[in-house]
Each structure stands twice: as C-alpha cells, then as structure tokens.
Amino acid sequence: MPPSIHPVDLIASLRQKHLTPAIVFLTSRRACDEAMQSFDHADIVLPPVRQDAIAAALERVITQYPSVAEHPLIPTVQRIGVAAHHAGHLPSWKIAIEELMRQGCLDAVFATTTLAAGVDFPARTVIITQSSIRKSRDFTDLTIGEVQQIAGRAGRRGKDQVGFAVITPSPYIDLGVLTKGFTGHPESIDSQFSISYPMVLNLLKAHPHEQIQAILAKSFAQFQLNQRAELLERKLDGLHVQMEPFGPRVCTDWISQWQTFDQVRRQRPQRHQIRKHESPELSARFHFMTPGRVVGLARGRGIVLRQYRSKGQKNPMISVLRLDGAVTECPASNVGDIFDRIFECDETPAFPWCSAAAFDELSYQLTELPTRLPTLPIMVPKDSEVLPDAIVQSLGDFPCPSCPSRPACQKDFATALRLRQEQHRHTKSIQALRASLWHRFQERVEVLQKFGYLSPSAHLTDEGEWARLIRIDHSLLITEMIRAEAFTGADPSLLTGVMASITHDDDRPGSFPRISPGLSSLLGQVRKLAESLSPYEEPPLLRADVAALAERWIADPTLTWIGLCRLTTMAEGDIYRLLARTLEFLSQIHTLRATHPGLADTASRAITLIRRGVLEELP
Amino acid sequence: MTIDELEQLLVQQPVAVLHRLARGRVHRHFRAGKRRLIEMILQHSSQNLAGLESDVQALIAERQSQPQPPQPPARPAGRTAVAPPRRTAPRGGEPETAEAAVSLTTWLEGIGVPAPQPFVPDPWQNEALAALDETDVVVSVPTGSGKTYVAVEAAKRAIAHNQTVIYTSPLKALSNTKYTEFSKIFGPDKVGILTGDRQENGQAPLLIMTTEILRNLLYDAASGEIDIRLDTLGLVILDESQYIADPERGVVWEETIIFCPSQAKLLLLSASIGNPQDIADWLTSIRPTTCRLVRHSKRTVPLRAGYLHPNGKLVPLFKTAAIPSGHAGHLHPEAKRLFFEYEEETLPSGRPRR
Numbered sequence: 001m002p003p004s005i006h007p008v009d010l011i012a013s014l015r016q017k018h019l020t021p022a023i024v025f026l027t028s029r030r031a032c033d034e035a036m037q038s039f040d041h042a043d044i045v046l047p048p049v050r051q052d053a054i055a056a057a058l059e060r061v062i063t064q065y066p067s068v069a070e071h072p073l074i075p076t077v078q079r080i081g082v083a084a085h086h087a088g089h090l091p092s093w094k095i096a097i098e099e100l101m102r103q104g105c106l107d108a109v110f111a112t113t114t115l116a117a118g119v120d121f122p123a124r125t126v127i128i129t130q131s132s133i134r135k136s137r138d139f140t141d142l143t144i145g146e147v148q149q150i151a152g153r154a155g156r157r158g159k160d161q162v163g164f165a166v167i168t169p170s171p172y173i174d175l176g177v178l179t180k181g182f183t184g185h186p187e188s189i190d191s192q193f194s195i196s197y198p199m200v201l202n203l204l205k206a207h208p209h210e211q212i213q214a215i216l217a218k219s220f221a222q223f224q225l226n227q228r229a230e231l232l233e234r235k236l237d238g239l240h241v242q243m244e245p246f247g248p249r250v251c252t253d254w255i256s257q258w259q260t261f262d263q264v265r266r267q268r269p270q271r272h273q274i275r276k277h278e279s280p281e282l283s284a285r286f287h288f289m290t291p292g293r294v295v296g297l298a299r300g301r302g303i304v305l306r307q308y309r310s311k312g313q314k315n316p317m318i319s320v321l322r323l324d325g326a327v328t329e330c331p332a333s334n335v336g337d338i339f340d341r342i343f344e345c346d347e348t349p350a351f352p353w354c355s356a357a358a359f360d361e362l363s364y365q366l367t368e369l370p371t372r373l374p375t376l377p378i379m380v381p382k383d384s385e386v387l388p389d390a391i392v393q394s395l396g397d398f399p400c401p402s403c404p405s406r407p408a409c410q411k412d413f414a415t416a417l418r419l420r421q422e423q424h425r426h427t428k429s430i431q432a433l434r435a436s437l438w439h440r441f442q443e444r445v446e447v448l449q450k451f452g453y454l455s456p457s458a459h460l461t462d463e464g465e466w467a468r469l470i471r472i473d474h475s476l477l478i479t480e481m482i483r484a485e486a487f488t489g490a491d492p493s494l495l496t497g498v499m500a501s502i503t504h505d506d507d508r509p510g511s512f513p514r515i516s517p518g519l520s521s522l523l524g525q526v527r528k529l530a531e532s533l534s535p536y537e538e539p540p541l542l543r544a545d546v547a548a549l550a551e552r553w554i555a556d557p558t559l560t561w562i563g564l565c566r567l568t569t570m571a572e573g574d575i576y577r578l579l580a581r582t583l584e585f586l587s588q589i590h591t592l593r594a595t596h597p598g599l600a601d602t603a604s605r606a607i608t609l610i611r612r613g614v615l616e617e618l619p
Numbered sequence: 620m621t622i623d624e625l626e627q628l629l630v631q632q633p634v635a636v637l638h639r640l641a642r643g644r645v646h647r648h649f650r651a652g653k654r655r656l657i658e659m660i661l662q663h664s665s666q667n668l669a670g671l672e673s674d675v676q677a678l679i680a681e682r683q684s685q686p687q688p689p690q691p692p693a694r695p696a697g698r699t700a701v702a703p704p705r706r707t708a709p710r711g712g713e714p715e716t717a718e719a720a721v722s723l724t725t726w727l728e729g730i731g732v733p734a735p736q737p738f739v740p741d742p743w744q745n746e747a748l749a750a751l752d753e754t755d756v757v758v759s760v761p762t763g764s765g766k767t768y769v770a771v772e773a774a775k776r777a778i779a780h781n782q783t784v785i786y787t788s789p790l791k792a793l794s795n796t797k798y799t800e801f802s803k804i805f806g807p808d809k810v811g812i813l814t815g816d817r818q819e820n821g822q823a824p825l826l827i828m829t830t831e832i833l834r835n836l837l838y839d840a841a842s843g844e845i846d847i848r849l850d851t852l853g854l855v856i857l858d859e860s861q862y863i864a865d866p867e868r869g870v871v872w873e874e875t876i877i878f879c880p881s882q883a884k885l886l887l888l889s890a891s892i893g894n895p896q897d898i899a900d901w902l903t904s905i906r907p908t909t910c911r912l913v914r915h916s917k918r919t920v921p922l923r924a925g926y927l928h929p930n931g932k933l934v935p936l937f938k939t940a941a942i943p944s945g946h947a948g949h950l951h952p953e954a955k956r957l958f959f960e961y962e963e964e965t966l967p968s969g970r971p972r973r
Contacts, residue, residue, distance in 0.1 A: 003965050005929040013931050018730055091792055122763055152762025155920030161733045163920045168927040169961050179947040182924050188893035189864035193873055206841035218877045223901040471835055
C-alpha cells in the first residue's frame, strides 16, 4: 500500500462519492506541485462542457490579469479541473483559482496547510492529510483553532446541505490531534503585545511621558496581565484568611523572631542531646575522658583512644587500650578512676583510632606506668538544669526559650512561614505583572535616549521626529543607516537591494544572480551596523543573494518577469512578495521627504522602477 | 445481512481471502484453521458487521474482476487497481443488527445542493446588528457562518447616517478580495482601498485597508498632522481579529483598538476562539460603552468528518454522523481499524509486512 493515497485516485473517488469540489491540504508546496504533475497523464478528464466553462472563466480573469495566461498549470486545470494554490504562486494566479472555485468550475484545489488562513474560499469537502505544520523551522501540531479553521472551509452556505472534512493519512500523521481538533473547544488566545521603537516614538509624539503608563494599561496585554494579577490577589486573600490564627503573639512579628532564633539555634555546634538518666557526675567526668587519658577500669587500667556516643541510646562511650594490647569499647559509666596523666595520642578516624606508631608507644607507656597515679579532681555541678541557661547565653538576647508562647510558636512556625513566603511571592509577582509593560517601555525609552532620538526628558529630538515615520520591522537599523548616511549617492537599485535583504526573513536556499560589488560593500556596512545594534534589535538575515535579485529588477528595466524568475530558483510568489514588501519599506522611506529629500527622491524613483510588469498589474 | 448469512458467505470463501480479511482484525490469524478463523473474524467484528461485510464484498468483487488463475490474490500494486470497491458490490439491505456506529450511507446522506431559499439572516446576525446601534460588538462564530453579512449590513447602516466606515483585514490579498466584493455591493464610487502600495478612492465612505495602515493613520491623527475624517468615523470593522494573538503582528490590533476614536463603534469579527469573553471584557474596560459579545459554535452548514484509507475506502470518522463535540474518542470502529492497519504498515521502525 502506498504511504498515502495517489492524487488521481483521490480525485476519482471524491468524484464518485459526489464529494467535489474539495480543497486538499498538503504538507508543502512541493507536495502540491507533485500532485499537479501526477495528473499529466491521468485519464480522468472532465466532460467538454465543463472544460469550456473553465476556459471561459479563465478568459475573463486573464483580461484583468494577463500574467495568468502564461501559467504552466493551465492545461491541467482545464483538462482535469484541479489546481494548486499556495504561496509560491503569484497573487493573480491565486485570484484566478479563487474565482474559478467560487464559480464552482473546479473539482479540487491543492493547497498548503501553512496558508490555511489565506485560503478564503469554501468547498464541499476538505481533505486533511497531516496533523502538523511547519512554523518557522520545525513542525508543530495543529491547534484546535487551526483544525477548525481548516475544517471550516467545508460546506458552502447556500450551495451545500452538508460539508465534509475527510482525513486521509500520510506518514507521521497523528489522528488524535485531528480528532481532538474536530471535537474540541478552541484554545484561548493570548495577547502578543510587544513594544517597538516606532511605537515608543509615536506614543511620545502624541502624549506626554507621564500619560503613557495609562495608555499601556489599556492594552489587551495589560488586561490579561491584570487577570492573572487578580487571580493571584484572590489567592492572596485566601492566604490572608489562612494566616489569621498566626497573628501577633507575645512578639508582633513572631515568625521572623522564631526564624532567626531557629537559625541561630541550628548554627550552634551540634551538641548531643543529653539524656535525663545520665547523671550530672557522669557527664562531667565524660568531659575529661579525652584520647590519651589514663583511666582506671574494674580490672586494670587503660588509655582512652577515642570518645564517642553509642549509636542508638547515645550513651557516652570510650574505646580503651588495655594492658594486653587489646582495644575495647566500654561505657563511660564503667570507668572507675580518671587519672591525672595524659599521653600524646595521634588520633586517626578508624580503628585502632591512633596511628600505628602512637599505638606502640601507648602500649609501651601503659606497661611502664607507675602503680600509683594521682586521680583527677572533678567538680560535679550541683544544678542539674544547666541547659536552658546555656542556650540563653549562647543565643544572646532571644526571649523565645523562656517565652510563654514558645510551644505554640514552635508548633505553628513551619506552616506560618510557608504561608508568609507564599504571600511575599504573590505580592512580588503581582507587582511585576502590573508594571511589566511600563518597564519594557522604559527600557525602549532608554535605548532611544542613548541613540539620541529622545531627549533626556523623553521628548522627541529632531532625529526622533522623522524616525517615528519609519514604522516597520528593523526600524532602528533603518534609521541608524539613514543617520550614518549609508545611502548618500546610492542609486535606486542599491537602495532597493538593501531594503530587500532587510525585509527578507526566509532562509530557504536557492540559486540567485551574482551581486554587484557596490551593493556587496554596502551590505557589508549594513551587516556591521546590524551587528553593533544586535543588543537592541534582532538583526535581519541580510541575505546578499536576495538583495542581488531585487537589485537586478531595478537596474535592468528591460528585464521581464519571466526573465527575473529564470535568474533564480526562488518561487514566483516569493519573488513577488519580496518585491511587494520592499515596496512597502521604500514607501516608508519616501515619507521622509521633508527631512531627507535626496533619499526620498531615490526611494520614489525605486518605487516607480519596481512597479512594472506583474507588479503593476496586480493590486 | 445477518451474522449467520455472513458466516455462510465466509465459509464459501477460500482461506486466502479469509486471511486477508483477518489482517488487522485478528492477531496471529495465520495460525488458525479456517473454522477458527471465521469464528475469530466474526467475533472481532461483532460491533461492526457492516464494515466486515463491505470488505468481504470488495474482496469477492476484486477476485471476480481478476483473471481466474488460482494464485493467491496479491494486493493491487498499481493505483489503477484501487478502484473504489463499493461500486460493484451488490447492495444487500443495510444490516439490521443493532449497530452503534453510523453507516457510510447515512453519513453521506443529504449531500448535495439545497433548494434555493430566500436569504434570512440568522438570529445571531440580527443580534449583532441590533447591538451595534448602541455599542461595540465582538462576534466569534465558526468559519463560514456569514460574518461578512454582518459587516456589509453594518456598513450600509453607517453610510446611511453619513458616517465613514473603515474595514480592515490582516492580509493584503484579503483586502483586495473584499475591495472587489464590496465594490459590487456598494458601487465602485462608495468604496476605497488603502494598502501599503495601493491607494484608490481615498475619499469614499467605506475604506478598506490592512490593519497596519489604520494603525498608522490613528498615530498620525493622534499627533495631529493628518486630515483623516476621524470625526465622521462611525464604524471600524476589524475582520479576522483572532490575529490579535499573532506573535508578530498581534500588537497592531491592540494599538488600533486602543487608539480607535471613542465615538466610532468597533465591530470585531473573529473565528471561533476560546476566550471571546475576555476580548469583550477588555473592550468594555477601555471603551465608553459596555461591549456586546455575540458568539455561537453551531455551524450553518453541518460538518461531518470522514476517513479515507489510502486504498480508496471511505468510512465515517466518528460513530455518529455529526461530529461528537467533546468526545474525541468516539471513533468509528472501522476507521479505527483501518488507521491502525495504516500505522502498522507505515511505521518507520517496523519491517513492512509484505
């Protein structure tokens, strides 16, 4: 089985089920063109009556747009009644196809899913062959809104009782995306508000700086940010209620008080919890059983090698080196005497708890000890409740340990702290949401002040007055180029070439005419400038090959449209769009005639030169 | 055909046909003998006897159309052989069995051109037009519901009151189409167009432009240097206003709405979106009057979804003829099976079965 249905079969089975006219959405322009090619030798021709109808309808369009007449697809369109309609075609061709479709002459149109929004003609059936579309670089799944937009083309009001959206699979299709798209509720839309340099200039031209915040607050972006802020505020109210039992206690801000107290408490050197059953005498004595100390046990004497607490009960323990050279563990309570004699003991972290040399030395010393040794006098503190005082001392002035609400504080602290942190976080994000647009605006203002379009008091300078008329993408680059006088003495073809490379944001490869040295060096300067501006504005692609194409069209007035298309592998529709966008940019430059008469004049000459052939004929 | 008749029919078929039927229906069918195979096929398709029956008929027809040599029937290799299988299949009565899924015939029912009826505006269209007399209106309806009718009627009313109307669309191509269309409706002297590189009839009462141009006009008017007749501006129609969510150009729609003069009514026409109420609330918050939202999700021309298998077999996509709103899982069992089969065969990792 082929991976997807053959276009000829598709049309045949649609006709057989009376599902025509149909719009077939395919993955790419190439898929559309290949589908058209596959009809070259197909025998599913239309009856002559309908062929004539198509010819007549085409005739009418051709009188208005002569460029349609030479289109290579016309024979197929007439013979089979199918056509391709995508961004690679000239607008005139697309108008012709739309017209034929409206009159009901065609059986099917192959279109790209990417341009689904631009396909503004209905049909009885829509054929969907994929579940994702190419957005900038990679493929993304169709959203529910997009699926419904595509499916919505099915069913013509007044001409159909029912519309059909038919899925026919191609590799990598995800049926789930499409069924969800058919049955689901469209997604919410979000504001995509962005603050551009011309916007800042134009706003500041019409309104004083202090009013701008109020104007920005009227945007849908701010409306949606406010919605989010309100959501957070409601959460904040909830937190407030939850915080009620944790109001002021003995100290007003007991949470911070307890937090610092807790921190200090934690920072003190880790001390072992002293058990109640441990007598004060033992704890006082244990303090002296340090490594190297000679102690008396029930049988004989020994030297303490290490002092530790047992794992489970935390009983005070020591490891002792005995007379026979054995190392024994024994509870500190078993120690009888503590003698006033200490040997050097080179401690190590593992058994036998001292270095080998020290071990030998200690064993020797143990045998050599005199029979009588003085015992260490040890004072045993009378007061067994030493601990709270010690804490008070080490913690400075904290009232917490003796505070009457201490148990309550200790219990509630974790919950209260979490609530309070959430409160702080929400308050901060609410502030950020409310002020973010204004901050973004201020950032732009600072950049414009830096470049001298705005005065320090945020008024338009002379430069700003004209720069605000350039309301297109990459406006900062264009105005900076004009200020750098990059175009002084440039002829229309150079200006057009540069503008074309600024407008063009597609990185489809292809072959293009050779670039002239003048334009090449000018583009080099533009590139340098764009790079230096890159912290403030995303630099355009600045493709030299595209610039060369536009330059050629201006520089050689005898060049025909067909001739221009032959120079490159770029699709006709793309060339048209490139020139049309360039035209728009040029007409923006033309508005600077008051301040830059020379440049505006060049732009207007370029405009008249661009408008010829196909570009003149089309709306 | 009842289940017994179908069983009889299957018994008469050679086992090769049964194996082909079992493909995608029965797991490890090549292990089973004929009797067991029939049992399993019927068991699997008990919910979808119609689909099974049509497949059997198609296979029989295919065998008859082929030359008789008893070689196992290979799948049609060339596309010419993929003629729609139903044509030659004898149409017995539709299955009487209680069937959950809709049959293709029911699905295709009603296809064709409706009898010409006098145009009667839908209730929502009237509602939108009535509301527009007093306030701004946001319309969010499915594609192809007749938003243009609202735009045209609203423009007619405003022009009758000697007001200027501005109609904007996101694409230059759409502007041009609308210019042609409106010129036919209103007369060529009543309609003008302003796009980046085309200016015709700029003094006409109905001006068509791209949204960017309107934004620029509003900026120029705000800084007081252009003579656009903003004081007579009575209505601004923003078509395809779901473009407000466009990553690159959405901001233009916001600017236009923010700076739209307050005496002019705004009419936002949009395809179905998830949160039209938000847009309406936003307009209410920044405009002098309470904005009215007109929305509905029912299509004027009902829509049905189908599944066309690469071998030319057409089946409904969902169990019901209409699209089951909110139930993406209610797939037609036959469509599900065919798509499963398709995935099995085209999965890049798997070895093709044949």
